[in-house]
Amino acid sequence: MTTDLATPPADTKPYTKSQLLTISASRVLEDGQIVFAGIGITLLAATLAQRTHAPGLTILFEGGVIGPFIQPGELPPSTNEQRCTRRANMLVPITDVLLLLQRGYVDIGFMGGAQIDRYGNLNSSYIGDPDMPKTRLPGTGGGNDIASLAEIIVATKHEKRRFVEKVDFVTSPGFIDGGDSRARCGLPYGGVKKVVTDLALLGFDPDTKLMRIDALQPGVTAEEVQDNTGFDLVIPDDVPIAEAPTATELAILENLDPERLYTH
Template sequence: MNSTDFTTNELMAVTASRMLEDGQNIVVGLGLPQVATLLAKNSHAPNLNIIYEIGVVNPESVDTGVGIADPRLWYRSEYFTSFVGSLGSVLHRGLVDVGFLGGLQIDKFGNINSTGIYEKDRFRHINGSGGAADIASYSKKVFAIAKHQNRKIVELVDFITTVGYLKGGTSREDTGLPKCKDIRIITNLCVMNFNNEAREMQVESIHPGVTREQIKENTGFDIKFDMDVKITDLPDEKEIYLLRNVIDPKKIYI
């Protein structure tokens, strides 16, 4: 497929979707993470279990909801439970393979802020954790989708709502937290991981047409590049077809 035949959002959704493996249990929120998860379920991973923290498992919505508390999202579910039933008996029990998050800021060590931002002399409170902090603590892997801007990909988040590798190295385990095998950040410019001893953010693949300079300019600190940094694989026609015609035909997120 030619790189002019898809949008950046479509590329992000496809890239994230390909990171999910069939049979995994995924806790997900609305927006692009949900789009990516549904794409995986409709293509290479039909046996994904999709769990929403409010206590909803494997719904098949036909109308777009405004959030996870919208009954539109619950249509044709396989299981209804409580907060404790989803984040307790599944996540805390250790059965979640991937927690898929968004956030206001993400830092050099993969910590995510979804609580608020310092503006001049005050702290502007936005939303807070909900289940996000719990999901980041107990999922085996954490994926996040974010806009690549230097005020969003930062040296240190204003507020650690959800834990990544804290201060890097072994600091996460030293704090007593469960191990996290992998954190991946998918942005409009590149994909980043933390697969080095310092547990510091590094670029794993660069999206087609994007330069290293662009990534550096839009990152709030001196970002590292993996030794064998790749070009992000292009979406195939089937994936783009599914996104446009099945997953998000009204183009709410894509």
């Protein structure tokens, strides 16, 4: 397998794009938050945050696990796998976990999708014509619930085929059509807090809700980000550069995923 290497600054340890994505996503999380996490990069990001700057962060799994402790080197392949329950605070029915979400107890939901548009809407249902799609995708699971009722962080590789003018299907709502359309659709809370990619950290204009560049990953230009996006981004005049992954963050990540199952 070919390693997908990023181009780190000369004075930092080499890292892959997946490691960069995981570390960047972990930094967006805050201590004390309750976070819905999936499997792979999202779980690694939440676990890394627990071991660095957010020791009081609580992980939830859609399957009904509250507050697990993930064992290094034993990452679960599914949210329904027994390794998800290690040292958990509670094991409850899935309906009870979603009830916590509906009551507003969840701070952040980690999301992904095959497509994302300029307003942060996500598609994980199908690509192409709904009557005869080119590709059928896994569907929503609890994604629509999470995106509708909590703030979300989207972690994804930055590719033009993912960042599209308009998603083929809104599986999980972002800011709908921009402006106050999310609230007008009956979703007064939540929205997309940040889109984290291997090229940039992306936010949204507070008024129009159009996607904008908040920071560039090390060695990346705004032009490169725009070239890999299928719509016009809001680009401020002075875009900061995000901090490169530290040796400590990379060491913890290597310990969590020594075989690089998710960070190759």
